[in-house]
Structures are given as structure tokens and as C-alpha cells.
Amino acid sequence: MGAVAPANAILLAAILFGLGLAGVLIRRNLIFMLMSIEVMLNATGLAFVAGGARWGQADGQVMFLLVLTLAAAEISVGLALILLLQTRRPTLDSDVGNRLKG
């Protein structure tokens, strides 16, 4: 069983991060933007875990855990906001967010 090189995992994290960023920038629908942010956060976590594996330290996974916490909190608030927006003003177009008032 040949061990995996963490460096390759880092490269994968870079690719996933780029894809997530592209999603955030391209999509206008808030729910898709939120998903893309999830992808980006996940890529960050992957980079942390790979780093931890490279040095054989637990810190990488601890950081991943914190990223996970952050994602959970962010998603709960973000989804609540999306629901609110949908009921108040039936569109999820982020480009009309600049008409936000009050």
C-alpha cells in the first residue's frame, strides 16, 4: 500500500478552490453562490488536512474541524437569510441585492 503524497492533495485543494471561486463569481442565484462557498471552504479544509498529514501533526485536522464549524454556522445563517429574502422579495438574484434597504 503506497502512501499518498500530501503535495498532490494540496494541488487538488487548489483546483477545487479555483472551481468554487468560479462558481461564486459566475452564478447569480444566491443558493448556488452559497454552494460554491461550501466548495471553497471544503478545499481550504483539504489543504489543512494535507498539511497535517505532511508533518504527521494533529493541528491540520483541528483546523479542519474549526473550518467545519465555521461552515456550519455560516450555512445556517445564510440559508435562513435566503428563506427570508425569498418570502419578502421573491427573487434570489444577488445582483438586485444593491436595492437592499432597511
Place this chain on the structure above:
Amino acid sequence: MNALFTLAAIVAVISTTMVVTRTVAVHALLYLVVSLLAVATVFFTLGAAFAAALEVIIYAGAIMILFVFVVMMLNLDRDDADRENTWLTPRVWAGPALLSAVLAGELLYAGIAGHGTIVAAREVGPVQVGLALFGPYLLAVELASLLLLAGLISAYHLGRDSGRGG
């Protein structure tokens, strides 16, 4: 192990691309779950079994379920998917895609140029993680709990507001 890693990596990249490009929200969501599972596999091959388990349980399990519920409540239909299509013209996505590609390229370059010798991953078990979490990172754990509490309260508040304000 290396073959498993390569396979999982390919699955992750493809499914993530699908997440970004789908027009139907539920489809994108399912691809996202696949992507997360693939990343969990990568974690496993890196010897981080604990992180892999968390990825499956919390990310692919809990958070994605949240997404599914919200998408159901949004009551999206055919029209929404069509509108997504009109929004996704090349003129719209070419610039951001280029920007993201450049950023990813830079990161890749840094990743390749950065390491001199390829070192194999070393396994880090849950015991070590637990010791680190409740040792030097105790304060971070407390902060994370507070963050979650804040998320809980704000989600409750926003949700209640929407129910009343209708």
C-alpha cells in the same frame, strides 16, 4: 492507496465542476454531496480517518440535508432552471472563469514549486486530534462553540421573523 487517491481526486474535480455549472438546484446539490464524499475519501487516503468521518457525517450529512430542506422550501420549478440558463451566457462567465483559473494556476504553481522532496503522508489518528483539541486548542474549541451558538440564535431569529412577517 495512490490509485484510490487519484480516482477520488478525479471524481471530486468532475463533480465540483458539475456543482458550478448545473441549472437545477437539486442536481447541483447531489453533485456537491458526491464531491464531499470524494474529498472524504482523499482524507482517508491521507491517513486522516477522523476528518474523513466528520466530512461524511457533518458536511455530506448534516449541512447538505439543511440545503435540501431549504431548496424544498424555496419551491423552485422549471422556470427557475430556465432563468439560470439565461444567466449563464459565456459573456457572463468568461471573465470570472479566467480570473479563477489564474488564481488556481498560481496556487498550483506555488504548490508544485513549494516542495522540494515528496514526503509520504503520515497517519494522524483521532486520539492525537482529540488530545490537541482539548489541549493547546481548548480556547479555539470554546470560540467555535460560541460561533455555533451565534449561528443558532441568528438562524432562529431570522426564521421566526420570516414566519411572522410573511
Place this chain on the structure above:
Amino acid sequence: MQQLLALVPALPLLAAVLLMLAATRIGTNGVRILGVGSVALSALLACRIAVAQIGAGWAVQPFDVTLWHWMRIGDFAPDVTLHLDGLSLVMMLVITVIGFLIHLYASAYLDGDPGYARFFACMNLFVAAMLTLVLANDLLLLYVGWEGVGLCSYLLIGFWYDDPANGRAARKAFIVTRVGDTALISGLFLLATSFGTLSIPSLMQHATTSWPIGTAMPTLAAFLLLGGALGKSAQLPLQTWLVDAMAGPTPVSALIHAATMVTAGVYLIARTHVLFALAPDALLVTGLIGAATLLLSGASALVQTDIKRVLAYSTISQIGYMFLALGVGAWDAAIFHLVTHAFFKALLFLAAGAVILRMHHEQDITRMGGLRTAMPGVFVVFAIGSASLAALPLVTAGFYSKEAILGGAWDSGPSGRLLWCAGVVGAFLTALYIFRLLFIVFLGEQHRHPHGVTGWRIGVPLGVLAILAVVGGGLQTPALLGGIAIMPGILGGVFGSASHEGALALLPLVLASLVPLAGIALAWRWYGGGLASRFETQFTGLLLRGWDFDRAYDRMIVQPLMWLVRVNHHDIVDSFYEGLGKLAQRTHAGLSLSENGRVRWYAGWLAAGSVAALAIAVLS
């Protein structure tokens, strides 16, 4: 008894605060009692302390009262300490006793004035500040008093602020003295940085031990202190404010601009005489300035037609005498003349005030005349004051103090002889102008009839001051005339015993005694009409305007400044900062275009920024 020293300045200060806070509630009588009573108590206390401290041979037992530590900045730790020695005792007595008399007088003079309480608040504050000035053991505390009296002077010159001219006069006095004060505070900074202390005794000790005579440092310090003294004492070239300061009520002119505040410069130099002794150049300049001021303002006093302006020029001229005495090192003579001058000049001002009051605030002497019959008492005291000012031989206080100064000048080398000549000419001028004033106001035809009578609150101070103006000379007489030495005894502890008593030669004494008589004779002839027509020339106008100092300053300082102001109307320096503001506004306008509320737009810029930052990190 010594602890009570702090009460002497504290009582007027307390009264001033009470008057400011409760002026409207205590009524006119309350203001009168509080305003006059506080200074009276202060005077009684000062006399009691004087009795306790003066010992055998009139020597004063000096002592310090440290009230509190003021501040502590590194090694610089000034205390609030009051110091009583012969010099400050004399000053304290002059301020409180004459201050009390003038307050009593003012309580009648200002009857019915709407600003009655304000007047007494300022006057009491002035007395407190002046006492702080003379009792301070530390130049920093002295400076507090110094600025305090300047403030009160400003407030009281502009007391009748309804007339813009009075406000202008007050501002002029404040600004011109400020020029001198700038020099003084620079001098204080110099001394403080040189020795790390401003306590006068240790300062003088340091100066004598570490500064050789005639070197640059003591000369510079002495010149800076001299600058402060010139401004406060209205000496050349900062003398222009005092004449305009006559816009204030007459008691103010008597107390502040004749008896006490304007002599603060003399006091300052006498207090720091050790430093001035180290700087012969500064002393010489002091003497020359004194002599020049003496002659120029004496000449100006000859032609004035406003009774108070005559007295104002006379004051400048008499302080010139004191500076002349300081310049030749006759410290005790300067202080002696300060005391007698306080007596007779306060008397003259108060008498002039009595005349003005009964002439319906008429100050022009050409409209007066023949007042001798209508107000004989005022005539007598004015004559006594004039005689004392003119130094009528043997019977007046002014004679003895002037002789002490002239004797000191005569004894101090060739430059002293020159100053002596100036002093004698000045004595002649003094006699001439003051008797001209006396004759014009009190003799001849009566043009207008005075109203009312002079009340006791005006009469008593006049009487007491008249007596002092006569017997004050008994404080110190030349050896030829009894050799009384009360003043040298009191001041001996401060200036050392090397005074000039008795050393006066007979010839200059007789010569200097005869000059005032000649002046009076000439004044009589002039009044008789023989000289007046010949004197009316262009020169008279120049004298009337006080040698055109105001016009010169206007040309040299005010007009260039105004030109600069006009040129700089739109503020050249400010335009740079305005440009900065405009730049910020333009940038704001440009950048706010980018703030369009689109989340993806922001995210795009974030990503672009990351790309750029990463590019720098990766590629470099």
C-alpha cells in the same frame, strides 16, 4: 503670624470670587463692604506682619511660607512658596495700604455705576494677583501674578466697554505688554533650562557661581527679563499703551497704572538684581532707556490738554527715573522712589478724579480753570502732590527719593554723570509740566462751575495720601539732612548694605534742588501767557502725539502685517490643505462608483486582489 502671610493675597482673591459669583444678590452695600473690607483686612494683616518682622535697625527678618508643591516634572519642581523680605514687605505694604485707600475712594467714585460689583471683583482680583507677584519666591509663581495683573489691567481699562475706543485701548494695552511678556517667558525658559529651577534664591546663587560677569548667558537672560519689565512698566519702546490706558476709571489709573502694576517691572529687576549685576551691558541699557523715557515723556506731558494724559506721561517719566536708578545699581533708591511715587501719583490721580467727577466727567483742562475757590481741599492736596512730584526741596517726599536716585547716578562713574544730567533735565521738565497743569486747572477764570461736594470717602484717601506724600521722604534722607535710614535698613537684607547714603556731594544736591524751583518759575511765566504763543509750533503736535510712536509702529508693524493679511486673504498655506481635502473628495467620488452593492462585483475584486498578491508572493 508668619503663617498668616498667605491670607494677605488670599483675602482679596476670596472677595473677588465671591463678588463674581454673588454680585447681584448682595446689593451695593454688600459689594462695598466685601470689596473694600477685604483689602482693608489685607492691609491690617500686612501692617501686623510688618510690625512683627521689623527688628532692630529696621532690619527685616526674612522668612518663607511653602503652601504646597505645585508640580513635579522630572527635576523641575516648583513650589508655591511665599517669600517675605524687605523688598516684598515694602511692596506688600504699598499695595495693600494704597490699594485700600483707592478702593475706599472708588466706592464713592463709582457710585451708581451698573458695573459696580464687576469693578470691585476685578480690583480685588488685581490686588490678589499683584500680591502674588511680589510675594512669590519662584519666578513661575511671579509670572502667574504678572499675567494676572495684566488680565485685570485689560478688564479694567475696558471697564466701560460700551465705548469701542475703551475696548481698543484695553486691547492695545494687553497686546503691547504681551510683547514684553513674550520676552519675559523666554527669559524664564532660558533660566529654567540653564539651572533646572526658577526659585529666585537658588537661581541667583547658581547665577553668581556659574556665570562670570559680562558673559553672554547672564546678559541674554537679563535682557529678556528687561524686555518683560519694559512692557509692564511702559518704558521705551513699549510705552505707548499706558497713555491710552487712561480710558479706564480714574481709580484704576491710580492703582494699576500709577502706583502698583506699572512698577512691577522695577520690582522684577530689583528682585533679580544679582543677575543684572552680572550683566553690565544690560544695566547700562536699562539706565539709558530710563533716561530716554524720562525725557521724551516728560516733554510730551508739557503740551497735553487731557488732565489724565498729563499724569500718564508723568507716570511713564517717573518710572523712567526708577529704571535710571536701577541702571546705575541704586536698587534701594529705585524702590524708595517707587514708594514715594506711589504716594504722590496716586494722590494726583485721585485728586484729578475728584475734579473730573465734579466737572461732569470733563477731562479737558482748557475747559477748567479757577477751581481753587470752588474746591479748596482738592486744590491743596493736588498742590501737595504736584510739589512732591516736582521734588520741591526739603518738604516733599519726592525730593528725597529723587535725590537718592540722582546721588546714586552721580556716584557711579562717567556714564552715571550723563544719566545724572538727564535726571536733572527731567526734574526741570517735571516741575514745568505739573505746575502748568496745576495753574491751568485751579487758577484764573472759572469757565464752568463744579457741582456737588467731595464726600468723605473721597476726602479721606486724599488726606492720607497727601500726608504720606509729604512725610514719606522721612524714610530715607541724605546725611546732610539728618541721615535717616529706615528704607536702607529695611532693604539692607536684600540689596546688601552698600547703599549710597550720605555719600552725596553738596554741589549736585544743591543744583538738583534748585532745578525744580526754576521749572516752577518758568511754569508761572508760561501760564502768564509770555511763552505760550512762541511754543505753538509744529513741534507741539509731535509732543502731543507722544513723539509719534504710535504712527511709527503703525507704519512699521501694523501696516506690513495688514498688507500680509490682504495678500494672504485666501490663505496660501491653507490652499495646500484644501487641495488635500479636494483630492480626498475626488478620490472618494471615484471610489464610491465601485461601491455598487453587487456581491459578485465585490467578490471579483477580492479575487483579483488575491491574484495580484499571490502573483507578487509566488513570482518574486
